[in-house]
Amino acid sequence: MRVIYQAVLWVMLLPFLWITGRKELKHHGGISRLMEFVGYYNAPSESGELLWIHAASVGEVVAATPFIDSLRDLSPSVRILITTTTPTGADRVREIYGEEVDHAYLPYDLPRAVSRFFSHFHPVAGIIMETEIWPNLFHHCGKHNIPLVMANVRLSQRSLEGYQRWIPKLAKKALQNVTWAAAQGGGDAKRLITLGAEPDRVEAIGSIKFDLTLPEDIEHQGLELRDQLGNSRPIWIAASTREGEESYILEAHQSILQQIPDTLLILVPRHPERFNRVAGEAKAAGFQVVRRSRGDDCVPAAQIYLGDTMGEMLLLYAAADVAYVGGSLVPTGSHNMLEPAALGKPVLFGPHRFNFSEISQLLIDQGAAEEVNSAVELAESVIMLLQTDERRRQMGWQGLRVVEQNRGALDHLLAGIQMCIPKSPSS
Numbered sequence: 084m085r086v087i088y089q090a091v092l093w094v095m096l097l098p099f100l101w102i103t104g105r106k107e108l109k110h111h112g113g114i115s116r117l118m119e120f121v122g123y124y125n126a127p128s129e130s131g132e133l134l135w136i137h138a139a140s141v142g143e144v145v146a147a148t149p150f151i152d153s154l155r156d157l158s159p160s161v162r163i164l165i166t167t168t169t170p171t172g173a174d175r176v177r178e179i180y181g182e183e184v185d186h187a188y189l190p191y192d193l194p195r196a197v198s199r200f201f202s203h204f205h206p207v208a209g210i211i212m213e214t215e216i217w218p219n220l221f222h223h224c225g226k227h228n229i230p231l232v233m234a235n236v237r238l239s240q241r242s243l244e245g246y247q248r249w250i251p252k253l254a255k256k257a258l259q260n261v262t263w264a265a266a267q268g269g270g271d272a273k274r275l276i277t278l279g280a281e282p283d284r285v286e287a288i289g290s291i292k293f294d295l296t297l298p299e300d301i302e303h304q305g306l307e308l309r310d311q312l313g314n315s316r317p318i319w320i321a322a323s324t325r326e327g328e329e330s331y332i333l334e335a336h337q338s339i340l341q342q343i344p345d346t347l348l349i350l351v352p353r354h355p356e357r358f359n360r361v362a363g364e365a366k367a368a369g370f371q372v373v374r375r376s377r378g379d380d381c382v383p384a385a386q387i388y389l390g391d392t393m394g395e396m397l398l399l400y401a402a403a404d405v406a407y408v409g410g411s412l413v414p415t416g417s418h419n420m421l422e423p424a425a426l427g428k429p430v431l432f433g434p435h436r437f438n439f440s441e442i443s444q445l446l447i448d449q450g451a452a453e454e455v456n457s458a459v460e461l462a463e464s465v466i467m468l469l470q471t472d473e474r475r476r477q478m479g480w481q482g483l484r485v486v487e488q489n490r491g492a493l494d495h496l497l498a499g500i501q502m503c504i505p506k507s508p509s510s
Contacts, residue, residue: 084252088218092193096121099191109356110170119188122199126185133162134504135206137189140172141393142419143212146235148179149296153497155184164204171355171393178394192217201227208504214238216246218253225260230503233264234496235291238274239416239437246278255279262503265496267292268441286499289492290442292421297397301426305401312347312381312388317404317469320349322396323418324409329361331412331458333368338462340386343469347381349399351390353409353418358391365389400426404475405468407431407461410438417443424451424482429468429475431455445489451482 100121104114115125136151138144144167155163165176166189176186187204190196197219208230214237224231246254258264258280266272267290276282298304312318319339321332329350336348352361358376365372365387373385375392390399400406406423410416411433420430420443430452436443446452455461468475 084250085218088250088253089193092191096191096193106170106356110174116188120191120196121193122190122196122203124187124200124203126187128203128205129162131162132160133164133185133204133206134158135164135166135204135209136212137166137210137215138172138176138212139167139189139215140169141175143167144172144175144179146292146295146419147212149294150234150291150493150496151184153493154500157497157501161207164206175394189220192219194219194223197223201229208232208500210234210500214242216254216257218250218257221257221260230262230505231260232500232503233261233275234500235492236264236266236271236275237268237290237438238266238271238278239440240274241416241437243274243278251278263499265492265499267492270441288495288499289489290421291493291496292419292442293486293489294491294493295421295425295486297425301397301401304398305426308398308402312349312402313345313383316345316347316383317343318347318349318402319405319407319465319469320351320390320399320403320423321407322349322351322390322400322409322423323353324351324361325353325413325415326357328409328413329364331461332407333365333370334458335462335465336370336387337368338459339465339469342466345383346469347385347388349388349390349403351396351399351409355391355393358389362389362391397422397426400428403428405429405431405465407455407465411435412455412457412461420446420452421486425486427479427483429453429478430482431461431464433461446482446485449481449485451478451485453478 104117107114107117138147163184165184166187167173168189173186190200201223209224210232213235261280264275264280264285266275266287269287272285272287275285324332339346352358362372370386371384372387372389373379373381374389381388400423406428408418408420410418414435416438417432417436420432423430430446434454434456453464455464
């Protein structure tokens with residue numbers, strides 16, 4: 084099985100490097116860092132203890148930020164290396180931390196590339212955020228006694244079945260090298276054990292996403308942005324929308340405008356490479372579009388405000404009355420609905436909630452969120468919430484309550500990781 088797995092990786096290597104190289108060129112103006120994906124790093128290896136944290140892309144980096152900040156406070160002498168697999172993830176690391184942490188791209192999961200990564204950086208331990216199972220990477224950690232923690236694990240039934248279909252034995256062997264897995268919920272923990280993790284090394288501690296820290300002035304910033312967008316007009320946001328989902332959003336907005344003509348939609352596609360395409364799609368559908376990246380005034384006639392910038396999702400949520408969380412009307416899996424809930428916004432999402440199945444159900448059960456199954460249902464829910472102040476406030480309050488009552492996973496995770504990281508002789 085391992086031979087077949089590695090043969091498939093070799094076949095996919097050139098297309099992977101081609102696609103990734105184009106993204107690097109677009110984001111950073113060159114491909115000098117492309118060799119990091121095969122384990123060659125230009126940055127000199129520094130001495131001292133280094134803790135390696137892998138956060139695949141923007142969402143994982145943002146979710147991991149409070150955790151990384153707490154780790155740095157607990158162990159200020161330990162250097163932090165954050166690996167990502169996307170240029171946008173790399174950009175987010177630099178936006179948040181500048182040069183205060185190291186960044187590298189995680190190598191492609193080939194044995195020699197993985198070996199070169201560990202030989203260059205020599206981490207004392209590794210932490211994988213959420214759920215990425217890389218057989219060769221995990222095998223290397225076990226072989227060389229490098230403690231490996233899976234943090235904030237979420238494993239949907241769909242993902243479990245995918246691993247069982249394609250690499251069941253390799254996934255099981257990989258998980259044998261995990262020192263401790265901190266799962267978001269009981270279902271995630273059970274599925275991880277089913278896949279092959281040792282039961283006594285898996286613990287359901289809740290999601291650290293509940294422990295998100297909002298900027299102190301985020302509400303004030305949201306009010307300032309709302310003044311710019313039109314303080315008296317109703318505003319809803321469709322955030323982190325995915326390929327094929329915008330057609331539902333635009334259809335819903337057309338219906339909303341028929342009932343509440345001055346409504347503004349803040350539309351935020353998930354991936355920056357789709358910004359231009361989505362803008363064109365909205366204009367082709369007859370909407371007047373203003374793009375945030377261009378700094379144009381949001382005139383009263385504007386119907387869609389395109390959030391085509393990075394790192395401003397909380398600000399855009401804060402300026403809206405109602406939040407729809409994307410990835411859920413198409414089968415890609417919903418994104419983080421706790422961000423709008425923590426800002427006191429009523430939350431809507433579609434039926435494809437498998438990435439946040441337990442969290443989304445909790446929000447529904449507590450009256451903080453609603454599921455919509457079509458553009459028609461989305462429009463109806465947005466109209467109802469925009470026209471019913473009490474219902475909107477009640478859902479928002481319930482969302483705040485859910486977030487506050489479920490904090491604490493971060494402290495549990497930090498304590499567990501402290502137990503897993505080897506103590507240096509000087510400590």
